[in-house]
Amino acid sequence: MAQLADEILSSLDPQQRSVATALKGPVCVIAGAGTGKTRAITHRLAYGVDIGVIDPKRVLALTFTARAAGEMRTRLRSLGVASIAARTFHAAALKQLIYFWPETLGGRFPSLLTSKTGFLSEAMKRANISSSKKSSLLRDLAGEIEWAKVL
Structure with missing residues (x-):
């Protein structure tokens, strides 16, 4: 050895x-x-x-x-x-x-999300959801998604 x-x-x-x-x-x-x-x-x-x-x-x-x-x-x-x-x-x-x-x-690999916040913010905008408490709503939505991933 x-x-x-x-x-x-x-x-x-x-x-x-x-x-x-x-x-x-x-x-x-x-x-x-x-x-x-x-x-x-x-x-x-x-x-x-x-x-x-x-x-x-x-x-x-x-x-x-x-x-x-x-x-x-x-x-x-x-x-x-x-x-x-x-x-x-x-x-x-x-x-x-x-x-x-x-x-x-074939083709290029699709880009992946690096941040949930930008994606969720855009989704809220497209769904015409506006809120004075946007940051807390984004945080809550992101939290719900995380919980759903665990279930």
């Missing part, structure tokens, strides 16, 4: 080390919050890259939140593996849509 590989594994507890060294096939890591799942997974990737089992250009690390994806990228960089892509499921799906859209459906 290379010196760097030893360093990658040295800070892990026995359970995390077993995750990091399980390089054949998929691994399911089930543990509570704050138990070191992200740490074990990022060390698994770094260890695999270091010993030559994992090609970093063929890895996509997925997570649910932008914060977790950022944390994963930071940890991978600190382990010397900046070339592994770490994204949210939504960001990865969007990247695929943008890439394959022209080839599959």
Whole structure:
């Protein structure tokens, strides 16, 4: 085992080390919050890259939140593996849509909303809804949309 590989594994507890060294096939890591799942997974990737089992250009690390994806990228960089892509499921799906859209459906990928406020303000204007409390109404509408997304 290379010196760097030893360093990658040295800070892990026995359970995390077993995750990091399980390089054949998929691994399911089930543990509570704050138990070191992200740490074990990022060390698994770094260890695999270091010993030559994992090609970093063929890895996509997925997570649910932008914060977790950022944390994963930071940890991978600190382990010397900046070339592994770490994204949210939504960001990865969007990247695929943008890439394959022209080839599959033709034309440019449609623009996406970056702000609900402008969209809702325009919708209110088109529906002839005016209010002296426009900003609070916009906020309430945006809140209702967020709640509807959860249901």
